[in-house]
Amino acid sequence: MTTSDRQIAQWVEETPFVDTHEHLIEESQRVSGRTDQWLPCDDWTYLLSAYVAEDLLTAGMPAADLQSFFRPDLSSEAKYQLISPHWDRIRHTGYAQAVRHTLRGLYNEDDLTAESVPRIAEKYRATVRPGFYAGVLGLANIESCQVNSLQRICMDTEQPAILAQDLSILEFCRCSPNDLASVEFETGKRPTTLEEWLNIIDFYFATHGPRAVAVKCQIAYSRALDFVPVAQAHASRLFLHHCGKVRHALGPDDLKALQDYLFRYCVSKAGEFGLPVKLHTGYLAGCGSMQLARVRNNAADLCQLLQDFPETRFVLMHIGYPYEQEFIALAKHYPNVTIDMCWAWIINPAVGFRFLKDFLLAVPANKIFTFGGDYLAVEPVYGHACIARRGIAEALSQLVAERWIAREETPDLIQKIMRGNALRFFPNMPRASAS
Numbered sequence: 001m002t003t004s005d006r007q008i009a010q011w012v013e014e015t016p017f018v019d020t021h022e023h024l025i026e027e028s029q030r031v032s033g034r035t036d037q038w039l040p041c042d043d044w045t046y047l048l049s050a051y052v053a054e055d056l057l058t059a060g061m062p063a064a065d066l067q068s069f070f071r072p073d074l075s076s077e078a079k080y081q082l083i084s085p086h087w088d089r090i091r092h093t094g095y096a097q098a099v100r101h102t103l104r105g106l107y108n109e110d111d112l113t114a115e116s117v118p119r120i121a122e123k124y125r126a127t128v129r130p131g132f133y134a135g136v137l138g139l140a141n142i143e144s145c146q147v148n149s150l151q152r153i154c155m156d157t158e159q160p161a162i163l164a165q166d167l168s169i170l171e172f173c174r175c176s177p178n179d180l181a182s183v184e185f186e187t188g189k190r191p192t193t194l195e196e197w198l199n200i201i202d203f204y205f206a207t208h209g210p211r212a213v214a215v216k217c218q219i220a221y222s223r224a225l226d227f228v229p230v231a232q233a234h235a236s237r238l239f240l241h242h243c244g245k246v247r248h249a250l251g252p253d254d255l256k257a258l259q260d261y262l263f264r265y266c267v268s269k270a271g272e273f274g275l276p277v278k279l280h281t282g283y284l285a286g287c288g289s290m291q292l293a294r295v296r297n298n299a300a301d302l303c304q305l306l307q308d309f310p311e312t313r314f315v316l317m318h319i320g321y322p323y324e325q326e327f328i329a330l331a332k333h334y335p336n337v338t339i340d341m342c343w344a345w346i347i348n349p350a351v352g353f354r355f356l357k358d359f360l361l362a363v364p365a366n367k368i369f370t371f372g373g374d375y376l377a378v379e380p381v382y383g384h385a386c387i388a389r390r391g392i393a394e395a396l397s398q399l400v401a402e403r404w405i406a407r408e409e410t411p412d413l414i415q416k417i418m419r420g421n422a423l424r425f426f427p428n429m430p431r432a433s434a435s
């Protein structure tokens with residue numbers, strides 16, 4: 001490491017991140033230990049539930065063993081026995097490295113071993129106390145987070161000063177039976193006409209729009225991102241079939257048309273409220289289900305939307321991995337596109353590093369956010385931030401060493417890409433200090 005490298009690494013260490021994407025559940029649920037779908041067990045294995053579990057499965061761990069691993073009633077020793085043959089296979093992946101950084105930084109433990117696991121189990125329990133979210137984020141030098149709750153369409157958080165919230169539009173535009181049930185659970189309403197459904201969407205925007213930080217949609221998990229204009233009268237008829245008093249299942253083309261209409265309606269509403277639209281792009285979490293041909297078309301599919309809503313600001317998440325060069329092209333060409341590197345550093349740390357170098361030489365530096373942990377648990381956000389900081393420092397160091405940028409320019413660049421861009425871009429982001 002040269003003196004210049006060390007200086008750049010220190011600037012990156014000292015600069016707080018504005019974290020633009022998490023799925024953190026509320027701290028009070030973690031402290032209460034109340035288990036549910038989003039907190040299947042309240043012990044150290046929770047830190048491995050996203051995303052290490054997926055690497056374990058693809059490495060060959062039987063699904064039944066993985067299920068047992070997250071059982072709330074199994075001892076730590078038994079859990080370690082289940083994971084140990086597979087841990088060695090995955091320990092170098094970004095997902096596992098984020099956990100190892102977390103064990104080191106939060107628990108002062110180097111690794112998962114038969115010997116360390118009982119101590120790690122104890123340290124997990126000792127950490128989960130009121131105020132520990134602020135403690136972990138402080139240790140990671142993160143000043144605030146944006147949370148896309150998976151439990152509520154827009155979470156009424158107990159900690160608005162550090163956990164800004166996205167308004168999810170997924171339920172409104174995907175319109176699956178589960179989505180309708182979620183909306184009914186929250187509002188008591190079961191729409192049978194398009195007009196009633198739009199009134200509900202309007203209600204959510206009126207209620208949450210003024211304080212939400214953005215709208216968020218991960219519909220790319222279930223369909224392509226080619227949203228074309230659809231006439232309201234046509235959408236009305238389709239909605240009657242889909243949700244009216246006499247229901248018929250819509251075929252794939254009709255469901256797509258209904259979703260196209262609803263998605264574009266939500267994008268218009270977001271524009272009305274000045275809210276950016278965050279879209280999942282690229283790689284899909286999970287195991288054994290990704291349709292790569294559809295993922296490959298994400299960037300090209302989005303072009304019409306970007307042209308039809310030139311005033312709406314779109315945030316394309318996860319760098320579209322593994323098609324990240326196409327997302328550099330979108331951000332370079334379209335004024336209304338910003339790229340978020342959330343999740344990307346742990347999907348593939350080496351690609352994150354190369355992407356940032358490429359991006360900074362092609363796209364204006366105000367069009368990127370460089371960190372979002374994308375976790376339900378707050379603890380591994382720490383480890384993910386370690387990997388991101390290393391990648392950012394090394395990308396900038398190389399750009400300086402290769403004489404693409406001057407070392408004197410890097411402090412300003414670091415400020416922009418780690419926090420300043422996000423603070424300027426998101427209207428309702430809490431401000432920890434003057435920026």
Ligand SMILES: [Zn+2]
Pocket residue numbers: 021022023148374
């Ligand atoms: Zn996410």
